[in-house]
Amino acid sequence: MILLARQTSELQKILEVIVRRLPRTYNEYFNYNEHLRRIKVGFAGEQRVDAEWQELDLPSPHYILHDFQVINHAGSTHQMDTIFLCPHFLLILEIKNITGILSYDASFAQFIRTTADGTVEAMSDPFQQLERHVAWMKRLIQQERLSLPILHAVVLATKNGILTEDFKGQPIFHVTGLRSRMQKWLELHQPSVKKGEDLFRFANLLLTMHTRVKREINVPLRDIVKGVLCTNCVDGQPLRYHYKKWLCPRCGLVDRDALIRTLEDYRLLVGTKLTNKSFCEFFAIDSPNLAYKLLQQLPLKAEGIKRHRKYWILD
Numbered sequence: 001m002i003l004l005a006r007q008t009s010e011l012q013k014i015l016e017v018i019v020r021r022l023p024r025t026y027n028e029y030f031n032y033n034e035h036l037r038r039i040k041v042g043f044a045g046e047q048r049v050d051a052e053w054q055e056l057d058l059p060s061p062h063y064i065l066h067d068f069q070v071i072n073h074a075g076s077t078h079q080m081d082t083i084f085l086c087p088h089f090l091l092i093l094e095i096k097n098i099t100g101i102l103s104y105d106a107s108f109a110q111f112i113r114t115t116a117d118g119t120v121e122a123m124s125d126p127f128q129q130l131e132r133h134v135a136w137m138k139r140l141i142q143q144e145r146l147s148l149p150i151l152h153a154v155v156l157a158t159k160n161g162i163l164t165e166d167f168k169g170q171p172i173f174h175v176t177g178l179r180s181r182m183q184k185w186l187e188l189h190q191p192s193v194k195k196g197e198d199l200f201r202f203a204n205l206l207l208t209m210h211t212r213v214k215r216e217i218n219v220p221l222r223d224i225v226k227g228v229l230c231t232n233c234v235d236g237q238p239l240r241y242h243y244k245k246w247l248c249p250r251c252g253l254v255d256r257d258a259l260i261r262t263l264e265d266y267r268l269l270v271g272t273k274l275t276n277k278s279f280c281e282f283f284a285i286d287s288p289n290l291a292y293k294l295l296q297q298l299p300l301k302a303e304g305i306k307r308h309r310k311y312w313i314l315d
């Protein structure tokens, strides 16, 4: 049973809006685009591993939490790609979607990949990350007086990530190996949680602790293209509001969702609070009358009157 489903992250959504609204000539455009590309690759890898779980015969009961995030007692973040719980054990997975030849030096906590063109790139040590997570989880399990072994592993989501001998003895395997690993682990660890409700209670405790951690990102608000934009045309072609319809003067598109979509862009880049001024700036509206009319069409909570009127985007 999946208790916590994987979702597209807010960071990915923010980067998508930035990339869509930044002029390609902007000097940081490449960096934003590259950041977005990496996030998408990681997400695709996670989905690949999620799909593998669906193929397996799993013990009952079991609980799965994807992309579990929590802030520990010291105020730092744990982000676990997948937590699997069953009466036999608790498993924490770190998912990597990286191609190239991978090498590792445990004594230096050094994880390196060499791509086909010979580029050598250092990456953060996933085993160290996992050990941090395991330590946190161990503490919680003890606190809850539960007896459950904690296992951990790094899963490579692509066969194009080639593991070298350096990884011998390390808990790392390709996604297709998940089935046989699970079988081995289930044979090795007999059920230690006897009561199903104890496991359910613990899985639910994790769920209540889950907090979406906000990732800080610098939004180049001044340089992004403002306005209600056409989804068909490139280069930030603005739509025109004409007889209660948003239409594109270039390609003729009539877009019924234009206003609400632009509001979502606003939420991601600016926040949930609007004023007449911030609305006019972001939506590129010149007429205060039109701004007022459009604001009434949106799902907003309003407070105050006239110039002091403020709006909040509803969830």
Ligand SMILES: [Zn+2]
Residues within 6 Å of the ligand: 230, 231, 232, 233, 237, 248, 249, 250, 251, 252, 253
């Ligand atoms: Zn258009």
